[in-house]
Amino acid sequence: MKMLAKHRDLLALYLFAFAFFFVFKYGPLYGVVIAFKDFRVIDGVWGSAWVGLEHFRTLFADPNFYRLLKNTLLLNLYFLLFAFPAPIVLALLLNEVKSRGFQRFVQTTSYLPHFVSWVVMSGLVIYFLSPTTGIVAYIVELFGGKPVFYMGQKEYFRPIVVVSAILKDIGWGSIIYFAALSGINPELQESATIDGASRWQRIVHINVPSIMPTVAIMLILSLGGFLSANFEQIINLLNPVTFETGDVFDTYVYRVGLQQFQYSYTAAIGLFKSVVGLLLILGANLTVRKLSRGENGLW
Amino acid sequence: MRSGWSDRIFLGLIYIVLGALALVVVYPFVHVLSVSLSDRGEALRAGFHFYPRVLDLEAYKELLTYPYIWSGYANTLFRMAVGTVLTLLVTVCAAYPLSRPEFPYKRTLVLLLLFTMIFDGGIVPNYLLMRELHLLNTLWVYVLPHAANAFQVLVMISFFRSVPDALVEAARIDGAKDLRILFRIMLPLSIPSLVTIGLWSIVFHINAFADNLLYVSDQSKFVLQQVIRQILIENRLDPFTTATNVVPPAPESVKMAAVIVSAFPVLALYPFLLRYFEKGTMIGSIKG
Numbered sequence: 001m002k003m004l005a006k007h008r009d010l011l012a013l014y015l016f017a018f019a020f021f022f023v024f025k026y027g028p029l030y031g032v033v034i035a036f037k038d039f040r041v042i043d044g045v046w047g048s049a050w051v052g053l054e055h056f057r058t059l060f061a062d063p064n065f066y067r068l069l070k071n072t073l074l075l076n077l078y079f080l081l082f083a084f085p086a087p088i089v090l091a092l093l094l095n096e097v098k099s100r101g102f103q104r105f106v107q108t109t110s111y112l113p114h115f116v117s118w119v120v121m122s123g124l125v126i127y128f129l130s131p132t133t134g135i136v137a138y139i140v141e142l143f144g145g146k147p148v149f150y151m152g153q154k155e156y157f158r159p160i161v162v163v164s165a166i167l168k169d170i171g172w173g174s175i176i177y178f179a180a181l182s183g184i185n186p187e188l189q190e191s192a193t194i195d196g197a198s199r200w201q202r203i204v205h206i207n208v209p210s211i212m213p214t215v216a217i218m219l220i221l222s223l224g225g226f227l228s229a230n231f232e233q234i235i236n237l238l239n240p241v242t243f244e245t246g247d248v249f250d251t252y253v254y255r256v257g258l259q260q261f262q263y264s265y266t267a268a269i270g271l272f273k274s275v276v277g278l279l280l281i282l283g284a285n286l287t288v289r290k291l292s293r294g295e296n297g298l299w
Numbered sequence: 300m301r302s303g304w305s306d307r308i309f310l311g312l313i314y315i316v317l318g319a320l321a322l323v324v325v326y327p328f329v330h331v332l333s334v335s336l337s338d339r340g341e342a343l344r345a346g347f348h349f350y351p352r353v354l355d356l357e358a359y360k361e362l363l364t365y366p367y368i369w370s371g372y373a374n375t376l377f378r379m380a381v382g383t384v385l386t387l388l389v390t391v392c393a394a395y396p397l398s399r400p401e402f403p404y405k406r407t408l409v410l411l412l413l414f415t416m417i418f419d420g421g422i423v424p425n426y427l428l429m430r431e432l433h434l435l436n437t438l439w440v441y442v443l444p445h446a447a448n449a450f451q452v453l454v455m456i457s458f459f460r461s462v463p464d465a466l467v468e469a470a471r472i473d474g475a476k477d478l479r480i481l482f483r484i485m486l487p488l489s490i491p492s493l494v495t496i497g498l499w500s501i502v503f504h505i506n507a508f509a510d511n512l513l514y515v516s517d518q519s520k521f522v523l524q525q526v527i528r529q530i531l532i533e534n535r536l537d538p539f540t541t542a543t544n545v546v547p548p549a550p551e552s553v554k555m556a557a558v559i560v561s562a563f564p565v566l567a568l569y570p571f572l573l574r575y576f577e578k579g580t581m582i583g584s585i586k587g
Binding site: 009010017021023027030032034045093094106109118119138254263266267270271273274281 | 305306314321327419446507512531565
């Protein structure tokens with residue numbers, strides 16, 4: 001207590017800032033209880049009656065739930081397999097380029113889409129994939145193919161989401177790996193070259209292992225937003241035809257929860273999603289620690 | 300060199316792949332700009348558009364007569380300015396005490412912030428909170444929740460820690476108190492990092508629309524991105540297509556003009572963004 005009194009200015013600053021965290025980050029946690037209640041707006045969060053696990057029982061019996069679970073997990077799995085490694089590959093390639101000018105040019109242009117909103121990015125995706133004026137249809141026709149209405153085809157939805165996400169953030173994501181690569185001791189490269197290692201061998205045996213700790217940390221960090229990261233993108237690309245393959249937890253909660261006022265039921269879906277996400281982060285951290293014998297990992 | 304040839308082919312392939320990537324990223328922006336400036340016939344032509352063959356500003360004229368574009372700009376400007384100032388204020392207030400080695404219970408207090416990065420309540424509980432706080436359909440809902448950002452606090456802490464301790468000690472010997480040290484020494488030395496975090500916040504606020512979608516239904520309080528979303532994605536062009544036009548601009552032109560109008564602030568800031576963002580991201584992610 002004496003310690004705190006001595007630092008009361010610092011404490012006041014911290015408390016001022018923490019008030020925002022308390023209200024806006026801890027505050028919603030109290031709303032989570034409505035997943036166990038039959039929430040009615042007039043009764044408020046505490047006044048509504050408890051119903052226990054009823055919403056979860058309905059949830060696990062709802063065929064929609066399995067569609068959402070499958071879509072969410074599959075989309076995130078594709079992100080992990082394709083969108084996560086893409087910036088790493090870009091950084092490895094950029095690192096091989098000797099011309100500084102070309103390197104800067106590729107970097108500067110590849111960052112650009114990161115700064116554009118998902119509204120604009122999705123709008124452009126829809127526009128460029130349009131069967132009439134779209135550039136993709138034009139190219140397909142040029143090569144004698146028959147263009148289709150890509151956005152209205154449920155089997156195209158996931159590839160479109162993943163590819164557009166890669167395009168948007170590949171350049172931006174590569175910065176951190178590029179920095180890690182430039183930190184590699186050049187003597188390592190030189191001695192490998194003298195020993196007759198080819199460019200490819202140097203990448204595989206020197207560059208890739210050197211950036212693994214960075215990769216591990218980025219992997220765990222990206223799992224933090226796992227299952228909820230793509231709301232802004234998907235809500236813009238989704239249309240009723242693609243609900244079957246593209247509807248994820250968050251878009252469903254938005255549509256059914258907020259627009260059709262099913263607060264309690266969709267809060268239960270949200271809670272389920274958060275718990276799964278949390279388990280995934282904990283699991284990933286544990287795995288990374290095990291694989292690196294306790295050297296990597298966030299905690 | 301034994302493998303000289305295969306190395307050279309490999310390098311050549313790398314150049315081709317990277318060149319193709321740059322092209323794929325740059326071309327859409329050229330296309331958008333040229334369609335937005337084209338007349339009706341040209342805008343509706345399928346194929347590549349590198350420059351407007353028939354220059355026509357009708358699309359911009361039409362778009363800029365739409366009143367919600369202007370209120371959208373004003374609301375976005377509000378959230379950019381107020382949101383960024385507030386974010387910086389909260390970030391500095393949280394980070395400074397946590398960066399001081401003598402501050403007690405630091406570990407616990409940092410963990411309290413870190414926890415918010417891992418667990419969030421979800422869409423419905425957040426909506427209910429905004430409701431109870433009477434923030435629905437107000438401009439404050441755009442700025443207040445985003446002031447609390449644990450990641451930015453972590454970055455700021457590592458910036459503050461990079462200020463040499465000797466400076467702080469010297470000031471303390473001269474009789475300066477914590478707040479004086481913050482304002483006279485820490486903040487002036489941290490201007491580059493304040494700019495970095497400020498720019499993060501500005502870009503976030505320019506592009507944000509999810510909170511608008513969830514919490515605001517009053518069209519006059521819509522942010523620019525949400526207005527653009529209605530035009531670009533929901534195809535709501537009709538409320539303002541002027542019947543007085545003999546040849547109305549192609550909807551495609553108006554949409555592309557909307558893209559340019561909404562991306563303009565970012566494109567104008569781009570040179571500054573690059574300089575500070577690269578540096579800031581690296582410092583933030585490596586040390587933080």
